[in-house]
Amino acid sequence: xxxxxxxxxxxxxxxxxxxxxxxxxxxxxxxxxxxxxxxxxxxxxxxxxxxxxxxxxxxxxxxxxxxxxxxxxxxxxxxxxxxxxxxxxxxxxxxxxxxxxxxxxxxxxxxxxxxxxxxxxxxxxxxxxxxxxxxxxxxxxxxxxxxxxxxxxxxxx
Numbered sequence: 001x002x003x004x005x006x007x008x009x010x011x012x013x014x015x016x017x018x019x020x021x022x023x024x025x026x027x028x029x030x031x032x033x034x035x036x037x038x039x040x041x042x043x044x045x046x047x048x049x050x051x052x053x054x055x056x057x058x059x060x061x062x063x064x065x066x067x068x069x070x071x072x073x074x075x076x077x078x079x080x081x082x083x084x085x086x087x088x089x090x091x092x093x094x095x096x097x098x099x100x101x102x103x104x105x106x107x108x109x110x111x112x113x114x115x116x117x118x119x120x121x122x123x124x125x126x127x128x129x130x131x132x133x134x135x136x137x138x139x140x141x142x143x144x145x146x147x148x149x150x151x152x153x154x155x156x157x
Contacts, residue, residue: 003081004034006127007089008116011069014038018106019072022115025102026076029088032142035075035132041067049130058111065111073131077139082118089117 007026009019027033041049046066053059078084090101094113097104107113118124128137 002077002079003121003124004075004077004128005031005081005085005118005121005124006116006131007074007076007085007118008127008131009072009074010112010114010116011065011071012108012112013106013114014072015069016106018114021106022102023072023074025088026074026085029078029084031076031078031081031084032140033074034077034139035073035128035137037073037131037136038070039073039131040070043067049127061111075128075132075137082121082124085117086119089115 007022009022013019013022023033023036043063046063047054050059050062050066053062076085088102090097090103092103092113093110094103094107095109097107097113102115103113118127
């Protein structure tokens with residue numbers, strides 16, 4: 001089943017220059033990038049996004065972390081996109097994530113774990129709409145794209 005998912009590349013990955021690594025792994029897994037946006041999340045925006053965690057002991061640290069530096073918000077599409085991306089991402093705590101997962105390879109702990117990924121199709125819909133307007137989600141058929149021959153950029157024959 002073709003699904004959409006939202007992946008947030010968190011401040012630790014952006015600051016350690018792993019955003020491209022994360023995007024590359026998602027593409028190699030067969031997911032199609034639909035939208036990408038780099039932004040600095042405000043406290044109010046972070047509180048709204050993580051409202052289900054309000055009152056939990058880690059909430060304030062999570063909000064401070066997510067507002068500490070820019071993030072890269074992305075929307076993806078593909079066959080079983082939520083399950084595929086969650087398997088690729090790994091366990092929430094980077095120290096417990098399976099070898100070869102994004103969080104194990106680039107994260108350090110439970111909070112500095114590189115990415116947030118939607119946990120369901122319903123969550124993905126809410127999360128994608130949180131970061132992107134409908135017109136910012138681009139749909140295209142990769143198999144319809146045809147490469148043109150590379151032009152000689154020097155102008156020489």
